[in-house]
Amino acid sequence: MTAFSLEPAQLTWRGELRALAAERLRPLADKGEPGHVNRALVAELGALGLLSRLFTSGALDLCLMRESLAHACTEAETALALQGLGAHPLHAHGTETQRARWLPGVAAGTTVAAFALSEPDAGSDAAALTLTATPSAGAVATPPGPVAPDADPDGGSGWRLTGEKCWISNAPEADFYTVFARTTPGAGARGVTAFLVPADRPGLSGSPLDMLSPHPIGALAFDAVPVTADDVLGEPDRGFRVAMDTLNLFRPSVGAFAVGMAQAALDATVAHTTSRDAFGGKLRDLQTVAHQVAEMSLRTEAARLMVYAAATAYDEGAPDVPRRAAMAKLLATETAQYVVDRAVQLHGARALRRGHLLEHLYREVRAPRVYEGASEVQRGIIARELYRTHDTTTEEAGT
Template identity: 40%
Template sequence: MPDLATIAAFLDLHHGEWAARVADFADTRLRPRPRARDDDDGRREAVELVRLMGDAGLYRPLADMDYRAAALARETIAVASPLADALYAIQGLCLTPLLIAGTESQRERYRAGLLSGDLVGGFAMTEPEAGSDVAAMRTTARREGDDYLLNGRKHLISNAGIADLYMVFAATDPAAGSRGITCFAVPADTPGLHFAGAQVLSAPHPLGELAFQDCRVPGSAVVGESGAGFKIGMATLDRLRLTVAAAACGMAERALDEALAHATTRRQFGQALADFQVIQTKIGAMAMELAAARLLVYQAAHTRDGGAERVTLEAARAKAFATEAAQRIVDEAVQILGGRGVLADSPVDYLYRAVRALRIYEGTTEIQYLIIARQVIGAHGGTA
């Protein structure tokens, strides 16, 4: 469970009870599960994990927009299962556009299933030529009567091939750039939508490509207004980006725990590894960075829960610092474990592969630095 004492100033009473509940679920339901061996195994496991977390009510903070509780959930889940954490994130990315911009009919149709895990969610924004530059997307949605015809290709889409519902972003007015993008709620069984193949990660995770070939969706599939997709997508990422940072803290916590367990029991040259000052300096730096990351995460979540419409700066700081710190902490854990740290069945080897993606998805570290710089420069009367 997260070190609640460090972040107590940012939490309410119910958050401690919630953290204990999630920790019990993680310890009893996630930790004992065998790790997925390959992509096929990972996809089967992913569907099961989405439903397990839904059955346990873990997605409730996403619906309540309690981002401190969501951060606590992701941090705690990530300690036990980076795969489960990634799935939690995608469920949130699919649900949030419906909550902030969906119609009552859309929410009635999809909300309960996403919260229960009966519906596996997907978030289809990234394309081969449109990653950080979202406005460059080439997938189009052409109006035809009361319907839209979607054509194009999405890649690096989490849950591609296993999702029941995708939030799909497409250009309804390509000439308008970011102001011509629209968000659609598209069930996976819609004719013209095809799973175009898996993209296999070193740490099993259901990732792949989607192809749209005259995929016809009704006008009622539009989430929000036509042309508002970019705004909806960015608002979704702005709300959930801080939970990526929380997940990074969870992975860093697990790495630090593994390093401590090894350093205090492994003996070299007649003494425990933890008795060597070089190991102590590593552990001290790891613990300090983890504490600092948590403070940034829960300060951002506290600000959002306090009513702030946007936490662009706070979320960017949290994500950039926490994910970079987690990468360093995991790397140091591998170094402390030595050869054992690079064995295929080592938790820190798995963490080493899993944590790397957090520095990329939902906005790379470099993009976060740009966001921070623009906010800081703007606050001082400059332009960037």
């Protein structure tokens, strides 16, 4: 089964992607400015057909793309992933009009998308969002459901978004944002609506954040930003489902990104310990070194298999996708941190020099343990799903 043994065509494609990343994407990435959207790189991803593939293939295909690109060019991997993350809600839940307006540009790499969920005080607890969508003048509400927009005589309709978003990748340089806002106060996860918000909407502003990771991350401020029913993705008050559907797809692929980095660090370590002279022989001849390399390989392969299994479960519509996705992201990101750290240790001081592959990976590998749900959140999801299954089984057995 594909979760444990890739088909020959998939293995070939993975190799081709690694070559493309090294030969065509790496040079463009090197010309980019840290902290800013590299539009030339995004456009090349579109020209290669990789961005359009985000919307025509499944989770396993996405994982293979992210793992392969990450092996040779983490910037290209991240640019591809952010296009997918920002536009997947539109692709899966948008109207025909919305998709026709925005998706062609996303696929071509000429339109930059962003996923705006996190807030200064609501990161991992997405149900605690406070960005508020208040009805515009003339809007009406039908208790106890969400506020329903209705045009007023002066032309006002829909909602006004007020509040902040923070830690948003591609902000403030994206062309549109998938924004999650509270439409029903006090309703928790059931009172959130997803909106497609173009970057040029009046009242929307942003600022970049100086982060450890080189890709762009920023904060957004919403000062009564107008949105209407035509901007809703999915249904009012059901935006949390849109967010979770997106995260269930992308969490395993975050694991794939991590596996790609781990594999790159492992490959570099095998080459280094083979060529490095130490204590009258090669570094790899030392048992303590060889055993560390073996452990790095073991953990990387275990993480890869779990990522593939989670992606295959998503593609097959399995009921335990949230648990599998959480396990895959957790194991793979923690593994990548371990493998890159061990690689740095075995390379010594040279790996700490600015511009070295491992210095770059060391900066890149830390963030995936935090974004799209920190490791602690993933453990919470796993435990919750385990106990839910236990309780359901117990009830059905009548015990």
